Amino acid sequence: MLSISMATSIGLVAGCMSSWSLVPQLLKCWRDGLTEAVSKKMFATRAFGLVLWVVYGFFAGSSPVVIFSSINLVLSITILVLTLRNSSPPEAHIA
Numbered sequence: 001m002l003s004i005s006m007a008t009s010i011g012l013v014a015g016c017m018s019s020w021s022l023v024p025q026l027l028k029c030w031r032d033g034l035t036e037a038v039s040k041k042m043f044a045t046r047a048f049g050l051v052l053w054v055v056y057g058f059f060a061g062s063s064p065v066v067i068f069s070s071i072n073l074v075l076s077i078t079i080l081v082l083t084l085r086n087s088s089p090p091e092a093h094i095a
Helices: 006-020 023-032 040-060 063-086
Strands: none
Touching: 006 063, 023 063, 040 063
């Protein structure tokens, strides 16, 4: 029988919840193209932090951290790309 520690169980539930929290934002960006209020800097910073979490999880031997940080990284990068793709080009300043 598969025995999972309490810490791993909590990590799996936490990972599911944090990943699921990005889905509504992703769907809004994907379906409606509404990305004006999405912070590019926040998602870029989040993506970098998630890369570090993946590396940490790998070295710490924590499967939940690696799995869900990777999923969150993909979701965050997708939102960032949609935001960049849907953003209007900067206006030229006339001197």
